[in-house]
Amino acid sequence: MTTLSSSTWGNKPLAKKFAPVVKAAMEHYAQLTDDLNKITENPGLASLRETAKQQFLLQGFPTRRDEDWGYTKLTDFIQKPFRLEAGIHVTHNDIEAYLPDYPAVRIVMVDGWFSESLSDDLSGLPKGVTIESVCDVLETPELTDRVTHQEKQIEDEPFGVLNTMLLNDGYYLQVSRNVSMEMPIFVLHVQAQDHQVSNVRNRVLLEENAELTLVESFVSLNASESEFSGFTNVVTEIEVGQAARCKQVVLQALAPRSYYFNNQFIEQAENSVLNTLYAGIGGQTSRHQNHLKMNGKNIESSQNSACYAEDSQIMDSRTYTEHNEFNGVSRQLHKYVLSGQAVGVFDGMIKVAQAAQKTDGQMDNKNLLLSDSAQMDTKPKLEIYADDVKCSHGSATGQINRDQIFYLQARGIRKPQAIRMITEAFLLEPLETVSQPAIRDWLAGALSQKLNG
């Protein structure tokens, strides 16, 4: 199985050598595993963490020599050891500004811990919809595999290994067969304490013909404190059953010094539909990764992103898409707007297996540079083993078209406003794939505010 990880990760029998600062960081996180294991009552979980820890200690953090991390440098991140402590008290008032303006079932995670007091009463969910905290799930050792379904693939990712080492909480969400969850489920992930790890492991399970809209929003409570820095590390497994329909939107609006790593492992069964969109506007260094396997016939998937980075932000979004069966359709549009010295990174791979005849795959990456010192690194890739397929990939990076600016000016619109209108329209295009107007408007509002702020 090839994943997004480079070949240099994962198969090294010899112990690597690490710089002292890297070694110190590795030992720091290994210590966090030991601290967690001291208090766990689930021996299966303890050994899962311990095994991941041993692997992590051998392999360490990726460096810029690792092909997939060449543009996403972790130097600053490694120098800041993040703590793992029990959640502080967060009140409804603290989070109110981050709640959506449309009806939704609310889940709140504070520094990676499921907050029952801030979340909606989950006993009142419609029949066939289950939401539990992963912490609760893990109290029953037999259920550990609910959140370690694709563990092998998860641990192929450096931050996946780290996620397993620190596995503790998250949400488990299940929609039963033939159940349509009408109201969106809104998960607010809050970074509340400075220098804290938010380690989140989620599992989303849509049974046959189920339907779900999931909105996730990542925020920092103390974003106004300029030095505030949190570290969010998420692994989410999503299983979209036969003919099930899953819509997901992820908004990452963390503090400018925060770190964000999100690995989503998604499996689709035949006739299912997936639509996922990532909107990135926050964080010092952020990386959002979809690992998608289209494992049945007649599957549709749509993966999109809209990223705006400024100052010295590094924003990385990547997809790995496997077409494994007949007649699959995949669509991707990834757009970046970069200003200041920001770095954008896109990496996408569409892999079409021999059995996946009549595959129709499209991947587009378009980038707008607002300054001369912004940088975009992009690598769209195709790997095709079937002969009757229609696949395309493309990438274009440029500056705002002067003819467009002049056209608006010639109609009386002042130049700065003309630039804003064109930039905003460029960035918001992927949002057209979000079918619910209320969610689309909410997202567009967040992006526009950041862009014009």
Next chain:
Amino acid sequence: MLLKVENLQAQIDEKQILKGLNIEVKPGEVHAIMGPNGSGKSTFANVLAGRDDYEVTEGNVEFDGEDLLEMDPEERARKGVFLAFQYPVEIPGVSNKLFMQTAVNAVREEKGLPALDMFDFDEYAQAKIDLLGMSADLLERSVNVGFSGGEKKRNDIFQMALLEPKLCILDETDSGLDIDALRVVANGVNALRSEARSFIVVTHYQRLLDYIKPDHVHVLFNGKIVKSGGFELVHELEENGYDNIIQQYLGE
């Protein structure tokens, strides 16, 4: 006098295009500017609108008593200069409606009028749609995206109707249009003619002018106006082409 152009000289990439152009336009007049390829017709239109690809090296342009060349393109538009583009630009994601509402309010701001909200704008736009006999769905799409050549030009004429400019400059608006689209553009122009509104119609062909019937016709050659006359000049050109006029000019 609405527009007074004196000895206008302009270059692009160090190449001199306009070499001393003079023209005067009174309110309500329709002027046609014709000429062979490369004579400077489009340059003249774009210099008036303020496109900064062109550098004005000499001359004056007075518009409504003010120095036009001192103004940014948006100032010119706000004060009543309108350019219908040879190639109207596509702007993906910007809705035509939002674009036009923003533009109309920019011009209203200049006139000291209150901004139109969504509902007032809809009403105002509908009146113009009715006037021009256009289809309302143009407003619901992104600016010029996926429009046919004719729809793009029609959209520009629609914008002209909305902004109610004093001076309309049509830069080869007729190029690439079939006869039906041409008629729509011509009807639009005729519907907008008034005693207070002037037109400069830059074109290659006489067919648009047959519909519009300009008061004055100028032949531009090598960056200068080499002959001016009335509507009859259009037919002279139709029969004899530019050669006679150019030879005559060169002979002088």
